[in-house]
Amino acid sequence: MEFLVALGFVGIIVGVVLFIVGKIKKKKYYGGVITIVSLVLFIIAFIATPPAEENTKSIETPKEEPTKEQTNENEEAAVWKLKIKEIAENDDKPSDKYYAVEKLMMEYKTKFNKNEIEQFKNDIINDYKSGDYLSELDNHERMLTNIFKSYIVEQNSEGAVKDFAFDYHQNLKYTYRGVDTVDSSAVKSNERQMDKALKEIGK
Numbered sequence: 001m002e003f004l005v006a007l008g009f010v011g012i013i014v015g016v017v018l019f020i021v022g023k024i025k026k027k028k029y030y031g032g033v034i035t036i037v038s039l040v041l042f043i044i045a046f047i048a049t050p051p052a053e054e055n056t057k058s059i060e061t062p063k064e065e066p067t068k069e070q071t072n073e074n075e076e077a078a079v080w081k082l083k084i085k086e087i088a089e090n091d092d093k094p095s096d097k098y099y100a101v102e103k104l105m106m107e108y109k110t111k112f113n114k115n116e117i118e119q120f121k122n123d124i125i126n127d128y129k130s131g132d133y134l135s136e137l138d139n140h141e142r143m144l145t146n147i148f149k150s151y152i153v154e155q156n157s158e159g160a161v162k163d164f165a166f167d168y169h170q171n172l173k174y175t176y177r178g179v180d181t182v183d184s185s186a187v188k189s190n191e192r193q194m195d196k197a198l199k200e201i202g203k
Helices: 002-025 031-048 068-089 094-108 114-129 140-155 159-176 185-201
Strands: none
Touching: 068 094, 068 140, 094 140, 094 159, 114 140, 114 159, 114 185, 140 159, 159 185
């Protein structure tokens, strides 16, 4: 179509020139006819030519694909969460649920990176500081998840963090299984040690 537009435009010029020359020399060069035909051709070609498309699409920032390591970590996290949920929802006694999670903890204790362990640490500290960490002993999924997290933190930490996670884990596992009561001397003793550890941690 662009060729026809150009051809029509040239034809118009040629026709006008021939028309003028014909008038001057008083000869018939068909300049008017050429001009009209070229003009019609030019108009048709111009109308038929599609307008150039503007690039209206916004430039999208390519999404960062997760690395193989991140994918594996996400899959492993999904697995232990699903297993804890299944254990929490079965009809076993709390002690049996705990032993099932204990087996799971042994399998997963070395499969977490520093960021996950740090997140677990913050989770159990915040849970303890809320004052409600032993208020839902019959909330199996919550209790088993925090038992799991505290074990992972204890196994992968040192110093005051390790001490805090250990005592937190002890209080959860014994009260959940019904071995100790929430206000027992053993639980209170562990809480005093946890408070001391938190001061050392700076929490």
